[in-house]
Amino acid sequence: MPMKEIVCKLLVIGAGPGGYICAIxxxxxxxxxxxxxxxxxxxxxxxxxxxxxxxLIHAAEEFxxxxxxxxxxxxxxxxxxxxxxxxxxxxxxxxxxVGRLNSGVLGLLxxxxxxxxHGKATFRDGKTVEVETETGVQxxxxxxxxxxxxxxxxxxxxxxxxxxxxxxxxxxxxxxxxKKLVVVGGGYIGLELxxxxxxxxxxxxxxxxxxxxxxxxxxxxxxxxxxxxADLGIRVLTGAKAKGLSEEGLALTIExxxxxxxxxxxxxxxxxxxxxxxxxxxxxxxxxxxxxxKFLRIDDRCRxxxxxxxxxxxxxxxxxxxxxxxxxxxxxxxxxAGKKRTWDKRCIPAVCFTDPEIVTAGLSPDEARAQGYxxxxxxxxxxxxxxxxxxxxxxxxVRIVARxxxxxxxxxxxxxxGVSELSSAFALAIEMGARxxxxxxxxxxxxTRSEGFQEAALKALGHALHI
Ligand SMILES: Cc1cc2nc3c(=O)[nH]c(=O)nc-3n(C[C@H](O)[C@H](O)[C@H](O)COP(=O)(O)OP(=O)(O)OC[C@H]3O[C@@H](n4cnc5c(N)ncnc54)[C@H](O)[C@@H]3O)c2cc1C
Numbered sequence: 001m002p003m004k005e006i007v008c009k010l011l012v013i014g015a016g017p018g019g020y021i022c023a024i025x026x027x028x029x030x031x032x033x034x035x036x037x038x039x040x041x042x043x044x045x046x047x048x049x050x051x052x053x054x055x056l057i058h059a060a061e062e063f064x065x066x067x068x069x070x071x072x073x074x075x076x077x078x079x080x081x082x083x084x085x086x087x088x089x090x091x092x093x094x095x096x097x098v099g100r101l102n103s104g105v106l107g108l109l110x111x112x113x114x115x116x117x118h119g120k121a122t123f124r125d126g127k128t129v130e131v132e133t134e135t136g137v138q139x140x141x142x143x144x145x146x147x148x149x150x151x152x153x154x155x156x157x158x159x160x161x162x163x164x165x166x167x168x169x170x171x172x173x174x175x176x177x178x179k180k181l182v183v184v185g186g187g188y189i190g191l192e193l194x195x196x197x198x199x200x201x202x203x204x205x206x207x208x209x210x211x212x213x214x215x216x217x218x219x220x221x222x223x224x225x226x227x228x229x230a231d232l233g234i235r236v237l238t239g240a241k242a243k244g245l246s247e248e249g250l251a252l253t254i255e256x257x258x259x260x261x262x263x264x265x266x267x268x269x270x271x272x273x274x275x276x277x278x279x280x281x282x283x284x285x286x287x288x289x290x291x292x293x294k295f296l297r298i299d300d301r302c303r304x305x306x307x308x309x310x311x312x313x314x315x316x317x318x319x320x321x322x323x324x325x326x327x328x329x330x331x332x333x334x335x336x337a338g339k340k341r342t343w344d345k346r347c348i349p350a351v352c353f354t355d356p357e358i359v360t361a362g363l364s365p366d367e368a369r370a371q372g373y374x375x376x377x378x379x380x381x382x383x384x385x386x387x388x389x390x391x392x393x394x395x396x397x398v399r400i401v402a403r404x405x406x407x408x409x410x411x412x413x414x415x416x417x418g419v420s421e422l423s424s425a426f427a428l429a430i431e432m433g434a435r436x437x438x439x440x441x442x443x444x445x446x447x448t449r450s451e452g453f454q455e456a457a458l459k460a461l462g463h464a465l466h467i
Contacts, residue, residue, distance in 0.1 A: 004138050006115070008034045010336050011129065011142035013121045016043020018313030018325030019148030020105050025333035027112025034140055036131050038120040041105040044150050044314075045322040047098055048169045053189070055094035056172060057196045057353055059085075064199035064232075075392070085200055088175040095173075123283035126306050144308050144336050147296065148329065149282070151275040151314035158244040159184065159252075165245070165269045168193060177201050178267040182252045184242045186213035188352040190272035191225070195355050198232045205235040205264050207242050207254055214352065218364055221415050224395040225354045232355075245269075277315040292317060300343045302332050310335075324348050347411075347430045349423040356396050357419045361426040362411030365401050374404040378436070378460025380452045382416045384467045387447040393417035398452040400436065400460050407436040407461070412453070422450055436460050 010026050012019045015037035023035040040047050066083040073079040109116055117140065119133035126145065131138040153167040161167055171193050179202065183194040186208030198204040206213065206229070213229075213236060214222050229236055239257030246253045251263045277295050279285075290297040290305035295317040302310045310332045313325030327348075331341045349361040368375045379399040382388035388396075396416025402409050412426035429439055439457035444450050451466075458464045 004136065006034060006117075006138065006140045007142075008032045008115070008140065009143050010034070010146065010333075011036070011140050011144070012146045012148055013129065014038075014043065014148035014150055014313075015041040015105070015109075015116075016148060016150045016313060016325060017045045017322040018150070018329045019043065019146065020109060020329070021326040022146050022148065022312060022329030022333045023114045024108050024112045025330045026336055027109070027114040029333065029337035029339075031333070031337050033112075034115045034117060034142070035109060036117045036119065036121040036129065036140070038118075040102055041109070041116070042098075042102050045325075046101050046105065048172060050322050051101060052094050052098055052172045053168070053192055053196075054353060055097055056090070057192060059090040059093070060196035060199035061355070067199075085177065087177050087200065091173055091175065121282060123286055126287055126309050129283075144310065146302075146329075146332055146336075147284070147304070147309065147311040147315060148313050148325070149278045149284075149315050150325075151320055152278050153271070154274045154276050156184070156242065156271055156273060159242060159269065159271055161271070164250055164267065165271060168270070168272055171197075171268075171270050174268070179203065180266045180268075181205075182207060182264050182266040182269045184252070184269060184271045185273040186210075186236065186238070187216075187272060187274065188214065188354065190270065191229070191354050192352070193270060193272070194234060195229065195232065198229075198234050199355075203233070205237065205266075207240045207252070207264070208236065208238045209241050211238055213238065214354075214358070217352070217358060217360070218366060218413075220399075221358050221360070221413055224356050224415050225352075225358065227395070228355050242271075275314065275320055277317075279315065301335055301341070302328050302343070319348055319350055321348065321350060345431070346433075347427055349427040351420045351423055353420065356393065356416045359414045359419050359423045359426060360411070361413070361423060362409070362430045363401055364411055364413060365399075368401050368410050373410060375410065376402050376404045376407065376436070376460045378402075378456040378458070378464070380455040380459055380464065380467065382449065382452060384455075385447075385449060385452050387449050387451070388416065390447070391417065398422070398456040400439070400453075400456045402436050402460055409434050409436065409439070409457075412456075414452070416449065416452075418449060422453060425450060425453060 009032040012023045012035040026033040070082045119131040121129040177200045181202040183190045183206045186206045241255045243253040251265045296311040298316045312328035314320040334341045347362040352358040381397045383394040388394045398414040401411040436457045444454040
């Protein structure tokens with residue numbers, strides 16, 4: 001059978017948040033666009049990442065809330081019978097959300113007149129890929145190619161995935177709650193999922209090689225999370241290294257911080273030690289593109305070292321976050337359509353959906369000092385915030401970092417229940433070049449946790465009103 005051939009202006013490889021946004025925007029701008037996806041539209045984020053994890057976290061939170069009331073009723077005076085959790089049903093509900101979003105993305109691509117090709121793309125050269133589709137091999141030639149193939153979980157050679165050793169992907173589709181769960185890696189993915197399973201009734205142990213969980217955050221931000229993990233009965237072993245599966249019975253062997261060997265019995269061992277760019281098995285090596293470590297090297301227009309080949313999203317490095325991939329995708333589409341764009345973002349906010357949540361945008365105090373800034377820091381605790389009190393969630397704070405000379409806001413961090421929703425205010429302030437006075441002078445609705453942002457600015461200016 002002769003090979004079919006498509007010629008287009010833009011070819012996007014991978015329909016994760018980076019790729020699908022790039023294709024939709026290009027389509028909107030009238031660029032003749034083809035997108036190839038090997039698995040499912042929406043990529044890691046929508047199918048096995050951001051969305052399903054947040055669904056599971058929500059189910060776990062609700063269950064824990066009710067379980068808590070079943071004890072002594074708590075301060076709200078509500079008592080209930082001991083609740084039961086049907087995890088298979090919760091997972092089916094999560095799959096329903098994923099399915100809805102999945103068809104939504106396909107619908108948006110079609111509306112933007114993007115041609116969707118299902119199958120795995122392999123490079124023949126920098127302008128041509130071959131796709132194995134259900135109906136045969138499809139050749140696609142394009143003027144510009146965008147690589148958006150994302151990332152995959154890092155596997156530990158001495159603890160390969162399979163059987164009881166699972167990655168986040170399997171953890172999001174378990175049908176029953178494991179009695180004993182050991183999480184290897186105390187980064188945000190491990191802690192989000194570990195916390196959710198603890199709330200659903202698992203006995204959870206977290207093994208982290210560094211001296212602190214969430215090692216990329218400062219100790220002050222992590223403290224409320226560590227406290228809550230302890231309250232939930234999660235055992236956290238820092239400075240401890242996983243060694244491999246134990247020979248006798250199902251257990252993980254570790255070396256503790258003190259250098260002792262220990263066996264941690266487990267029904268499931270969840271390995272979340274990081275993610276790596278998906279660069280292998282599809283002919284990328286043929287192109288010999290420049291790399292930064294394992295990631296593809298890009299410039300401020302997401303151009304790789306080969307003319308006409310862009311790269312976006314997780315394959316281009318940290319922070320490996322969906323909204324970074326989307327922003328890059330949108331920018332590249334506009335560049336392909338002839339608009340003048342460069343990466344000029346002042347910050348990429350990051351949220352850790354632990355309990356409580358952590359938000360960071362811009363520079364932390366240490367990062368600002370390391371960059372040579374003289375700074376002013378204002379911090380406001382949620383135990384002085386009325387809304388936090390009415391919601392029984394007073395742990396945490398908002399912290400603003402500003403230049404001492406001009407009061408320009410360099411960074412905002414927060415830890416506390418529901419602070420993920422404050423991330424947009426923080427990012428907007430930084431992106432708009434706000435000064436402490438701008439935030440202090442903005443009326444923040446009462447009673448909301450967002451008042452903590454205004455109060456932190458007032459504190460930095462030396463005249464907080466509520467502390
Ligand atoms: C459990 C978990 C929770 C997460 N939570 C969050 C969160 O709360 N917030 C956040 O911002 N980020 C989160 N992330 C990270 C987020 O999922 C990624 O940053 C994001 O998906 C990256 O988007 P991308 O477009 O670069 O790649 P991906 O989403 O990985 O998409 C790449 C796509 O390319 C396809 N592909 C690869 N190779 C080929 C090929 N040769 N041919 C055709 N198709 C191919 C893949 O099938 C995939 O669909 C989470 C990740 C995980 C695992």
